[in-house]
Amino acid sequence: MEQKDLEHFRALLNQMLEEALKQGELTLEDMTDNNEICADPADRATVESDRAFTLRIRDRERKLIKKIRAALQRLDDGVFGICDECGDDIGVPRLDARPVTKLCINCKSKQEADEHLRGD
Structure with a gap:
């Protein structure tokens, strides 16, 4: 792979990492800001369902961050691609x-x- 391609992918991966980290921070802020007390069981179920969905998204973001960091390490090691x-x-x-x-x-x-x- 040519050097310009490697530089392109390093920039792309760094941008992806920055976006994933930012999105993870927003997800956590949203979860901590959303501590609702619900008297109605149906409302509580909706809140819990939304929270579970948010946690699944956060887990996917965490896994993507790990993959991005591994790809950046492969770039450093000269085995990317x-x-x-x-x-x-x-x-x-x-x-x-x-x-x-x-x-x-x-x-x-x-x-x-x-x-x-x-x-x-």
């Missing part, structure tokens, strides 16, 4: 679509097919 399975280069279009990926399109397709067969 190399498939973990087969060792081939991951295409730039795939990395543009999913910069945190560790698998080339062929290995990812095989992984998804195997998961489908197992019923995952």
Whole structure:
């Protein structure tokens, strides 16, 4: 991969990390600001459902932050854009679509097919 591509992905990943961290902070602020006391059980159920949904979103953000940091580490280690399975280069279009990926399109397709067969 060319140096300009690596610089592009470093900037993209840093931007994604900044946005994910900011969104995580907003989610936590929203949860702490939203300490409603509900007398009606239906209202309480709605509040709890919303809170569970927010926590699922927060968990997804946390996982994405971990993947972004791992991708930045792969950039530092000089292995960014190399498939973990087969060792081939991951295409730039795939990395543009999913910069945190560790698998080339062929290995990812095989992984998804195997998961489908197992019923995952």
